[in-house]
Amino acid sequence: MPPTSETLTAERILEATEEVLRRHGPAKATVVDVARALGVSHGSVYRHFRTKAALREAVTKRWLDRTSERLAGIVDAEDRDPERRLRDWLAALFAAKRHKAGDDPELFATYTVLTDELGGVVHEHIAELTGQLTRIVMAGAGSGDFSVPDPAAAARAVFQATCRFHDPCHAREWTAPGIDEEFTAVVDLLVRGLSSPSR
Amino acid sequence: MPPTSETLTAERILEATEEVLRRHGPAKATVVDVARALGVSHGSVYRHFRTKAALREAVTKRWLDRTSERLAGIVDAEDRDPERRLRDWLAALFAAKRHKAGDDPELFATYTVLTDELGGVVHEHIAELTGQLTRIVMAGAGSGDFSVPDPAAAARAVFQATCRFHDPCHAREWTAPGIDEEFTAVVDLLVRGLSSPSR
DNA sequence: GGAATGACAGATATTGAAATCTGTCAGCTG
């Protein structure tokens, strides 16, 4: 039984949508294109997603969630010390973004456009990431490795201070020479700030 | 003698160009428009600026330099302690950018487009700013307020870690509620990182 | 009867012909 004759599910529509986005880019990817790729009428796609915006939102959420899930593993590695986990988590986030941007620049540019449109989904994603970071900082505060009065605020500050290394609006800078040294310098400074005894 | 009959100078062309940019935006501001605003033929403008790109570059440089000059005063206030000067400098940079963005959003968007095109000018501007920051960090290292092995590298790290509060690509976030608290949290963390004794 | 279709109205995007712009330069002007 060829894939095209399987039942039409939201998941299959999302896969086709990502493929169409990869091929055509964000501006030219239409619901009709997605339907054509699946061999169905566009009316059928509207049975699963109320609007084109909802479809774009769902496919973007899927894309963002793939990153969050990979990072969650580092948060939960409680055998490692918090500073190590913090550094690994930030490095993994940077590496993940950089690979997405480098491996398929068209698709990355596409999703950058989509995330610009979709405030809500991105906000949730950022909340998930700072939540993960908060858990690491709290672990450090508990073990005495970090001295911070408010772990959640500190986690947000760390996330924002490293935005150059994960926010898509800085993607062009990720291929510049010396970027890895710059990343390390910022992370070192932040870790020193978290570790220093409160004055 | 009305202004339009004064000698045509590079300075007068730059003033007219800024006015045309404010009125028409970056996409629609043509050399012909600038010439019309000055009451001369567009050929005369080309006598002072070889290309349209050169004119845009000059007017952008002028705009960026106005910011650098205002900050230079803080760097040279050597009666104040380095931590205070660092905090003031970062706050002044944020305030300057935020006012530019808030007071005349059209013009700010225009210059954001221009700076995206003009890699060289922006690079110089950033070099000037990190240079100012390096002088403050060096003063702190000399007085013992900061403990850093490489002041220039530390200054770059501080500049990059605060990019959310000065890079135009984050301008939309500058009106969000709580942005001032976030700015303070990041700066506090960085100052703690600079101040902590090396381990 | 639940899922899919395709015709349809209004909104949006594409296209190519016409208008405008950039950059040059021979000649005018004071």
Next chain:
DNA sequence: CAGCTGACAGATTTCAATATCTGTCATTCC
């Protein structure tokens, strides 16, 4: 004669006609 002009060729932008798309829904199909 130094500075300005305006006509020009080729590149770019505008605009309106045309085509395509979004979202709905009465109808068909299994």
